[in-house]
Amino acid sequence: MTSPTPTLAELGERAKAASRALRTTSGAQRDAALEAAAAALEAATDMVLAANAADLARAEEGGAASTVVDRLRLDPGRVAAMADGVRAVAALTDPVGQVVEGYVRPNGLRVTRVRVPLGVVGIVYENRPNVTSDAAALCLKSGNAALLRGSAGALESNKAVAAALRAGIDKAGIDPDAVLLVEDARRETVDEFVRLRGVIDCLIPRGGPSLLALVRDRGTVPYVLDGDGNCHVYVDAAADLDMAERIVVNAKVQRPSVCNAMETLVVHEDVAGPLLERLAQSLEGVELVGDAATRAVLPQAGEATEEDYATEFLRLRLAVKVVADLDEAIAHVTRYSSGHSEAIVTGDLGAARRFTGEVDAAAVLVNASTRFVDGGQLGLGAEIGISTQKLHARGPMGLEALTSVKYVIEGDGQVRP
Amino acid sequence: MTSPTPTLAELGERAKAASRALRTTSGAQRDAALEAAAAALEAATDMVLAANAADLARAEEGGAASTVVDRLRLDPGRVAAMADGVRAVAALTDPVGQVVEGYVRPNGLRVTRVRVPLGVVGIVYENRPNVTSDAAALCLKSGNAALLRGSAGALESNKAVAAALRAGIDKAGIDPDAVLLVEDARRETVDEFVRLRGVIDCLIPRGGPSLLALVRDRGTVPYVLDGDGNCHVYVDAAADLDMAERIVVNAKVQRPSVCNAMETLVVHEDVAGPLLERLAQSLEGVELVGDAATRAVLPQAGEATEEDYATEFLRLRLAVKVVADLDEAIAHVTRYSSGHSEAIVTGDLGAARRFTGEVDAAAVLVNASTRFVDGGQLGLGAEIGISTQKLHARGPMGLEALTSVKYVIEGDGQVRP
Numbered sequence: 001m002t003s004p005t006p007t008l009a010e011l012g013e014r015a016k017a018a019s020r021a022l023r024t025t026s027g028a029q030r031d032a033a034l035e036a037a038a039a040a041l042e043a044a045t046d047m048v049l050a051a052n053a054a055d056l057a058r059a060e061e062g063g064a065a066s067t068v069v070d071r072l073r074l075d076p077g078r079v080a081a082m083a084d085g086v087r088a089v090a091a092l093t094d095p096v097g098q099v100v101e102g103y104v105r106p107n108g109l110r111v112t113r114v115r116v117p118l119g120v121v122g123i124v125y126e127n128r129p130n131v132t133s134d135a136a137a138l139c140l141k142s143g144n145a146a147l148l149r150g151s152a153g154a155l156e157s158n159k160a161v162a163a164a165l166r167a168g169i170d171k172a173g174i175d176p177d178a179v180l181l182v183e184d185a186r187r188e189t190v191d192e193f194v195r196l197r198g199v200i201d202c203l204i205p206r207g208g209p210s211l212l213a214l215v216r217d218r219g220t221v222p223y224v225l226d227g228d229g230n231c232h233v234y235v236d237a238a239a240d241l242d243m244a245e246r247i248v249v250n251a252k253v254q255r256p257s258v259c260n261a262m263e264t265l266v267v268h269e270d271v272a273g274p275l276l277e278r279l280a281q282s283l284e285g286v287e288l289v290g291d292a293a294t295r296a297v298l299p300q301a302g303e304a305t306e307e308d309y310a311t312e313f314l315r316l317r318l319a320v321k322v323v324a325d326l327d328e329a330i331a332h333v334t335r336y337s338s339g340h341s342e343a344i345v346t347g348d349l350g351a352a353r354r355f356t357g358e359v360d361a362a363a364v365l366v367n368a369s370t371r372f373v374d375g376g377q378l379g380l381g382a383e384i385g386i387s388t389q390k391l392h393a394r395g396p397m398g399l400e401a402l403t404s405v406k407y408v409i410e411g412d413g414q415v416r417p
Numbered sequence: 418m419t420s421p422t423p424t425l426a427e428l429g430e431r432a433k434a435a436s437r438a439l440r441t442t443s444g445a446q447r448d449a450a451l452e453a454a455a456a457a458l459e460a461a462t463d464m465v466l467a468a469n470a471a472d473l474a475r476a477e478e479g480g481a482a483s484t485v486v487d488r489l490r491l492d493p494g495r496v497a498a499m500a501d502g503v504r505a506v507a508a509l510t511d512p513v514g515q516v517v518e519g520y521v522r523p524n525g526l527r528v529t530r531v532r533v534p535l536g537v538v539g540i541v542y543e544n545r546p547n548v549t550s551d552a553a554a555l556c557l558k559s560g561n562a563a564l565l566r567g568s569a570g571a572l573e574s575n576k577a578v579a580a581a582l583r584a585g586i587d588k589a590g591i592d593p594d595a596v597l598l599v600e601d602a603r604r605e606t607v608d609e610f611v612r613l614r615g616v617i618d619c620l621i622p623r624g625g626p627s628l629l630a631l632v633r634d635r636g637t638v639p640y641v642l643d644g645d646g647n648c649h650v651y652v653d654a655a656a657d658l659d660m661a662e663r664i665v666v667n668a669k670v671q672r673p674s675v676c677n678a679m680e681t682l683v684v685h686e687d688v689a690g691p692l693l694e695r696l697a698q699s700l701e702g703v704e705l706v707g708d709a710a711t712r713a714v715l716p717q718a719g720e721a722t723e724e725d726y727a728t729e730f731l732r733l734r735l736a737v738k739v740v741a742d743l744d745e746a747i748a749h750v751t752r753y754s755s756g757h758s759e760a761i762v763t764g765d766l767g768a769a770r771r772f773t774g775e776v777d778a779a780a781v782l783v784n785a786s787t788r789f790v791d792g793g794q795l796g797l798g799a800e801i802g803i804s805t806q807k808l809h810a811r812g813p814m815g816l817e818a819l820t821s822v823k824y825v826i827e828g829d830g831q832v833r834p
Contacts, residue, residue, distance in 0.1 A: 020777075358441060367828045368826055368830070372831065395824045406779065406811065408780075409783070410784065414786065415785075415786045
């Protein structure tokens with residue numbers, strides 16, 4: 001006899017209880033639980049692969065696209081990598097208890113602001129089963145309970161991964177409900193999930209535009225959005241064209257399907273000719289669309305529409321815009337930026353200062369590829385997402401983004417006059 | 418001929434334009450604008466008072482409660498205090514441009530995280546006209562455009578105050594749209610206001626439970642909630658009873674109508690008898706309700722209901738709960754806390770450590786009155802509200818809460834391998 005699937009409300013209460021229990025754990029205990037979870041995941045490789053095979057069979061029967069199937073597919077190496085990911089998180093510095101600020105007031109009150117866990121972190125995500133272990137590890141490390149709602153297509157894989165992690169955590173003496181997977185994969189549960197006010201302290205949706213829109217429109221819990229990246233590289237008149245070419249090529253083609261890849265090249269008219277001529281060679285295989293000035297240099301380019309400038313292509317297509325000056329470049333970026341990562345290539349200090357000061361994005365780069373805007377590349381150790389919102393966390397989110405700050409005020413009997 | 422009242426969408430676009438212009442201002446320019454705004458407000462005292470008289474007349478005709486009329490009423494001293502408040506904000510340290518963190522990656526990329534303005538800050542507030550100048554000053558100081566939506570009842574006062582501030586800002590050479598008042602005081606505009614996505618970067622509602630509920634249920638813009646304070650003081654077995662009495666009295670009666678006043682006293686059974694007997698005297702005039710153990714000591718106390726423990730009275734009524742131990746105290750606080758300010762009075766270091774570690778609130782206090790949880794008392798210089806949420810800002814919010822952080826990444830041609 002199997003027990004009935006718990007309701008979302010029941011899971012929520014269990015997650016809250018686990019988050020309260022986590023408050024009394026030490027960093028060493030949580031690290032030990034992460035090590036045990038990693039070991040349990042490795043030990044469960046066969047079970048995880050069998051579950052994954054069932055998901056894959058369903059996906060293939062359903063005629064899923066090959067990219068979907070690829071993201072879903074696990075093999076022994078990938079499972080080992082997931083376990084290593086959990087161990088890597090264990091090795092990071094514990095954010096909990098860090099004193100962000102501390103001072104003594106004139107009346108003797110000692111005030112400190114201390115990092116504390118958020119409580120229950122909810123993650124809604126799509127097909128990749130590795131998100132289950134990555135998110136669980138980051139949450140547990142930072143003292144949070146993880147309430148995970150993966151996609152229906154990866155349900156069996158996620159169940160197997162979560163069960164292994166929970167077994168390891170339990171063995172290490174921490175409440176296994178610190179990692180809870182929502183097994184009810186109906187579409188309606190997402191809607192219910194984003195409205196679990198009083199349960200979820202922070203929701204992080206990892207998915208496409210329709211999921212983000214659902215969270216913004218229907219969500220009542222606090223959330224951090226991992227949004228689109230319509231990223232620009234602006235090549236200034238004072239750019240070193242060798243460097244510009246290298247950065248543009250890297251930002252576009254090194255991995256075009258990700259949010260920090262470049263989607264539009266903005267180029268100063270003084271260097272548009274020579275730069276675009278070089279790029280015609282080095283961006284071979286990239287579909288180019290541009291404005292009239294672009295097409296004057298590159299007749300083979302298509303005509304860029306308003307829509308092109310506004311679109312995150314996530315593939316080998318690049319929009320090009322030629323501008324008369326820095327003002328026009330900043331205006332173009334300001335108009336179309338999704339607030340993710342924006343780069344300038346220039347040797348002009350004044351232009352760099354203006355671009356970094358006036359462009360409003362999570363990350364602004366000078367003479368470097370947008371592809372560096374990533375938790376790993378910036379040294380955060382691990383990443384739960386890249387926030388394109390301005391409140392709470394902005395840009396790559398590591399452990400710090402999974403904490404809040406509490407005022408601790410200590411006196412010896414002070415009262416307010 | 419007067420120009421037609423601009424629509425909310427039009428005001429939003431003007432606020433956005435002003436926020437972009439503010440990005441290129443220096444702190445010195447913004448401070449000069451604040452000084453000019455303060456001077457203009459003082460110079461406009463007669464006009465402000467005339468406008469206020471019109472609001473007061475309407476309020477009295479409409480039979481408004483005397484507390485409402487009191488909050489609305491201005492006099493020359495109050496206008497001068499508003500101007501002084503603006504000057505005090507000018508004197509604070511500029512948060513914009515502060516480097517929160519900075520390091521060099523192994524590949525030579527220099528990474529800094531820099532405080533930047535949020536952009537457009539929306540404030541919805543109730544009757545007090547001084548919020549108009551306070552909020553405008555804090556927003557301008559931190560480089561944000563302020564989009565203000567006060568109550569219909571204070572509309573004439575707010576218009577006069579905003580006009581004076583705008584005239585001063587304009588004179589100092591900053592776009593006066595940095596401070597914009599929504600003059601359309603229909604109820605529906607609040608609903609529209611909280612859904613100005615893409616315009617308002619951060620909404621701070623200052624008002625009662627129905628406004629907060631509207632924001633949570635209908636709002637689609639990012640917001641920070643200035644929520645309820647159902648605050649507790651727990652007097653431990655190891656408390657100094659003189660100190661406990663002083664703190665309890667201060668937390669309850671020094672200003673009972675505010676969010677950081679105590680609403681429930683939790684007391685360890687070992688000291689309940691002597692403490693409650695003292696409090697019967699020193700809390701004279703405070704209506705007491707308690708559990709059976711409380712009423713055994715104080716027969717005059719009423720019976721505390723579940724509802725009493727859950728209520729933020731904001732008046733001279735106090736709920737009392739006697740507990741057997743620290744566990745029960747923490748459990749009671751955890752169950753009823755609104756996450757604002759929670760205090761323990763104790764001489765026991767272990768009890769203090771457990772209370773501050775396990776109680777989940779914006780502020781936890783040891784041997785001090787809850788009334789200290791306030792931006793002024795904690796040295797923030799000024800306060801735009803007290804956040805009871807965990808994301809972005811928690812507890813008293815000063816200038817820092819009105820900023821975001823941007824990654825600035827500088828290289829010399831790095832590309833991602």
